[in-house]
Structures are given as structure tokens and as C-alpha cells.
Amino acid sequence: MAKHKDKEVKTNAMRILDKNKIFYETINYECDEFIDGLHTAEKTGAPVEQSFKTLVAQGKSKEYYVLVIPIAEEVDLKKAAKVLGEKSIEMIHVKDITKVTGYVRGGCSPLGMKKLYPTIIQESAETFDMIYVSGGRIGSTIKVNPQELARVVNAKFADFIVC
Secondary structure, eight states, rough: OOEEEOOOOOHHHHHHHHHHOOOEEEEEOOSSOOOOOOHHHHHTTTEEEEEEEEOOOOOTTTEEEEEEEEOOOOOOOOHHHHHHHHHHEEEEOOGHHHHHHHHOOOOOOSSSSSSSSOOEGGGGGGGGOOOEEEETTTTTEEEEEEHHHHHHHTOEEEEBHHH
């Protein structure tokens, strides 16, 4: 299923795409520690507007949520809470990322977390044939169709970024 630009060890995110027979490409880049999405796009050559970051929030109900937004944008927590049917949500602390997701900061993919959390993807993703998300480890990016991504993580598209 995958078209690999470099030989690599598969991540949980890639295994899930393979299992669901979803086409994707991987792009690997040299990086030993967290860098933000803009620098990742610069390293990989991925268009900024098609590059998305994965954020994790927790609602007042204590439920966790996955938010997939363009790398240059900020999440509007009030809008996101409304979309998710929560009174309010807040971003989880960096120190809790691994405990909640199984991933490290900078390598958090919307695919293959410890649990399948309710997920929303910024609606602008629907305007692209392919988007770029974390491959599930630092130094790995996945290029995937946003509709296929949404299907496999049971996500919905909505507008929840700061205008």
C-alpha cells in the first residue's frame, strides 16, 4: 500500500494504514528532538497549507479528544468544545502526551494512539487530495488522503481554528 521514499521501520500509524489498505507515502527527515510543524514542513518540502499537526485536548467530562489542524493555525478551544459537544476543553500538558497517546511530543500522529479517541479534523483539509501528518515518530511524516484518514480514525471535519 505504501510508497516509501526511504527504507524504514513501520510505526503503528503506518501499520493501521496498511491494514486498512490505504495508500500513503512516508517522508523521513533527520531530526533527533522536537521541532515545530513549520520547521518539519521546511525539512520535508511539504506545503505548509497541506501540513497538519495533531493536538490532544481533554474535555470537562475528562474525555480525551484529538484535534488535527493546519500547522500554522491555532485551535479555538471554544469552537472545538462546541463541535465535540463539551462545555469546555483544554490542551493536555506536554508531560502527559506519552501517557495518553503512546507517542512523544513531535511524533504524535492521529493514527495509532493507545485508544481511538474522538477526532476532529479542520475542514480545510477537505480541500486537498493529500495532507501531511506525523508518521508516529519524530523524523517521519505521512502523506495521506484526508477522507481516508478521517474514515480510519472515525473523525469528522469541522471549523475550529482561530479566525
